Amino acid sequence: MKNEIITERDLGLEIIEGKEIEFYSKDNNNMTIRYGARGIVEGKDGKIAVIYKKNKNEYKLPGGGVDKGEDFKEAFKRECIEEIGCMIENVEYLFDIEEEHINDNFKQISKVYIAKVKEKLESNNLIEQEKEEGLEYLWLDKKEALEKMKACIENLKGSKYDNVYRTKFVVGRDIRILERYMKF
Template identity: 35%
Template structure:
């Protein structure tokens, strides 16, 4: 099955973009809740994730980002990337690869960067339907927050479809 992809923003031929690859993670705990991050400063929700370091494996990047942003250790599910989001914004061309993962341990504290602390990032575990409602109802106070909201709703929708397919097969 082909990976679903969507483009956000419009490529401007007169802009020289900084290239970046990133990961996003839809992580489930044993209760079926997912990890969701709230960015207090700009009033939006996002999936855990971030940039892939040079030479870093995408799966390892997904696990690292989950650990950094939530303190959680996860196992990324078989089957690989479930969806990609290509973004053109503010001189950035980013491709985000989305994975589904399962929680193994959440006993560690997050290790947020100074920027993430300034953004007021906090994670929580919510039922999938509540996470989707929270994301949809958020009213971001920045263009970046609005962009992230649109991207992550798309990725969460794709993960929901994949999760539903897996349940129907089992």
């Protein structure tokens, strides 16, 4: 399956002077690169997990950054435990997706997976940022999830952790992931 690259122009964002962000690695153009793992988690009823950050009006898919010493699949499994309180199984790689944030001189490269819920845990394990942004998880049918993501993209709010510019990339990326998934 073909990989995707998302840029500001794809999301209708204006290209402006960037700001410094946390260091992950650098490419030949001195662009900061962050690696991530994310994707679709299907419940036994066919609904998918969606993250809703109510204080940002943001709908997104589960996933996040790869920690040092962790592989992509392990990162996706960990993020599912943390964000949606689920152990997952049947984890299959789908494709890579890249975001190029020209304003921030930042690129995120993510491996996208599909998985099934193995076991729902009693609770999730949110980090402080996720708590402050009002993170909760929902189980929605695919079409409803896509509608909510598309509807929220023009009404996003920033937080002390992420501005609207970066959050639009997150939601835009996850819309693309979900649209491709729905074609399978």
